[in-house]
Amino acid sequence: MASLNIEVFDAKSSKKSPILLENVATSDTVLSLKKQISSKNGLGVERLSIRLEARGKNVPDEKRISELELPPKNAQIYVRDLGPQIAWKTVFLLEYAGPLFVYPIFYLRPSFIYGADAASKPIHLAVTIALFAHSFHYLKRLYETHFVHRFSNGTMPFTNLFKNCSYYWGFAAFISYFINHPLYTAPALGSLQIYAGLAGFVLGELGNYSIHILLRDLRPPGTKERKIPYPNSNPLTILYNFTSCPNYTYEVLSWVSFTVLTQCLPAGLFTLAGFIQMKIWADGKHRNYKREFPNYPKNRTPIVPFLC
Structure with missing residues (x-):
């Protein structure tokens, strides 16, 4: 099963250290990705918006990692805190x-x-x-x-x-x-x-x-x-x-x-x-x-x- 290492940057502040997610299966969904990020930054899954660019559009939860067309090396995504929901x-x-x-x-x-x-x-x-x-x-x-x-x-x-x-x-x-x-x-x-x-x-x-x-x-x-x-x-x-x-x-x-x-x-x-x-x-x-x-x-x- 194919997997990726993904760096997760804060969409509002690129100065913050990225979160590293290792061995993320490309068959996983964006929702699964949110859960992994949530376990590391402590924010609820419903507060997280996953984007391919800092100012890009929210990626739907049901999309699979393989559909995001991330590079096999140096894969990066952005996460934005939507605030209390x-x-x-x-x-x-x-x-x-x-x-x-x-x-x-x-x-x-x-x-x-x-x-x-x-x-x-x-x-x-x-x-x-x-x-x-x-x-x-x-x-x-x-x-x-x-x-x-x-x-x-x-x-x-x-x-x-x-x-x-x-x-x-x-x-x-x-x-x-x-x-x-x-x-x-x-x-x-x-x-x-x-x-x-x-x-x-x-x-x-x-x-x-x-x-x-x-x-x-x-x-x-x-x-x-x-x-x-x-x-x-x-x-x-x-x-x-x-x-x-x-x-x-x-x-x-x-x-x-x-x-x-x-x-x-x-x-x-x-x-x-x-x-x-x-x-x-x-x-x-x-x-x-x-x-x-x-x-x-x-x-x-x-x-x-x-x-x-």
């Missing part, structure tokens, strides 16, 4: 649980927020429907995080927890404050606007869930296998004929519809912020699909059919 699933559960508890406070305890007289004010139908729609959305996200999603990466930087929670929890409070305010202005078109918004919201939620189920079934449990997604028998997955990330398309539809339903500017700002971020993610995934699969459908756009 936290499981993706934990972050998602916490960031989605916040809005589920924050938003109803303004509806159920208005006197705490708006003053003693607020509890006696009438509550518009749109306000009540918005409460159930918003709560359903985050209940669905919690359910999908626990039972549906299969994460390709196990962890993310611990600091992301505070950034993500601040975004979701903060926007939930911002939106809820205005929708549940005693001076809330009802939608201009009345019931027509409310129920049209609700119908769009339900369609977006069902479509988003359908795409997540399709993506789950596309990846066998415990693997990072990637395939080109195509529509299945569920008609809501037909968007895969037009976009690379229809789950984001449906997500945007849900929040556009929620904005129509509530006629609330903060909800519109949340929708815009979400669309900008999802467009960035969709562009990246679209490029990766085209790079990885030469036969990737050319008519697909990243997130908005026929446009972008």
Whole structure:
């Protein structure tokens, strides 16, 4: 069995003495390499990023040493400490649980927020429907995080927890404050606007869930296998004929519809912020699909059919 001696340099500081790994089997994986480095520098495996160049890209755990094309002599790699890590699933559960508890406070305890007289004010139908729609959305996200999603990466930087929670929890409070305010202005078109918004919201939620189920079934449990997604028998997955990330398309539809339903500017700002971020993610995934699969459908756009 072929083996190598590999010098492991710190990606941030080349002045540090390298770690020498002796007789590393070329059939071993990068994950196995991380475990050996971890035993020497004391850092957890999840904190380590293996690179072929100091500023290069992270090498996937499943790659074998032979695939790295290291020279038989003077083989060198770089390791970067990613800092304290936290499981993706934990972050998602916490960031989605916040809005589920924050938003109803303004509806159920208005006197705490708006003053003693607020509890006696009438509550518009749109306000009540918005409460159930918003709560359903985050209940669905919690359910999908626990039972549906299969994460390709196990962890993310611990600091992301505070950034993500601040975004979701903060926007939930911002939106809820205005929708549940005693001076809330009802939608201009009345019931027509409310129920049209609700119908769009339900369609977006069902479509988003359908795409997540399709993506789950596309990846066998415990693997990072990637395939080109195509529509299945569920008609809501037909968007895969037009976009690379229809789950984001449906997500945007849900929040556009929620904005129509509530006629609330903060909800519109949340929708815009979400669309900008999802467009960035969709562009990246679209490029990766085209790079990885030469036969990737050319008519697909990243997130908005026929446009972008």
